Amino acid sequence: MFKKMLLLAVFCVGGMASLKAQQNWGIRGGLNMSTLDMTEAVFVGGNSNKYKEGFRIGFVGNVENKRMFSIQPGLYLSMIGSRFKGEIKGVKTTESDRLFYFQLPVLGSLNFKMKSAGKKWHLYAGPYVAYSIGGKAKFKEKGANVKVSLFTEGEDGEQGTLKKFDWGLTFGTGVTIKRLFVGLYYDLGMINIANKKILEGVTAKNRNFSLNFGVNF
Secondary structure (H helix, E strand, O other), rough: OHHHHHHHHHHEEEEOOOOOOOEEEEEEEEEEEEEEEEEEEOOOOOOOOOOOEEEEEEEEEEEEEOOOOEEEEEEEEEEEEEEEEEEEEEEEEEEEEEEEEOOOOOOOEEEEEEOOOOEEEEEEEEEEEEEEEEEEEEEEOOOOEEEEEEEEOOOOOOOOOOOOOEEEEEEEEEEEEEEEEEEEEEEOOOOOOOOOOOOOOEEEEEEEEEEEEEOOO
16 A cells, blocks of 8 residues: 555656656755554553654655645655553553654645745645554553564564554645745644554554754755
8 A cells, every 4th residue: 555655646746747847855854743642442540642752854855836836745754652651451551652654745835935035935735644664662560661562563473553554634834945944744644553453442543743944955
């Protein structure tokens, strides 16, 4: 599924690039603040929606027509996660998750020229697909730390508690000052990434705020 979506995105961007439009690209990096929007079926008696810091780094393309609309695909390595605190089977537990994804957004952008020369204000919206390359959960129970893989199969061939594929919608805004860029994005995961075979009755969806900085070329 991920490969099909990637090929589709490349095809769409290639089609846009064949039009008479201005094309450029840039590099991006920034800070993630993310969590899992999760039901209370796992943790009870506590707040299970703490945000966790992470990072995002990658590059974007930009295909802009002569008006004020452009298509902006990107490819990022993104670390997101979550923190939980509560009880499992009567035992007080804290959990810290770190999830690593390759993320491919394809965003539409409205671009508004500002009064100062070389400045633009942007509004973004569009879909993204993502595929995990790994992730671990760190539990603290009764003073002991335990690390567990969230995606890969265990030694006994057991499946991970989370599914690797994710997709959703991205919304954002940003400002370009000549070649420099700063922007704020929100990723809204649309599918349940919890493995139903292991986490029966549980839903988990990614949520992420991302503050990005970059340079355009």
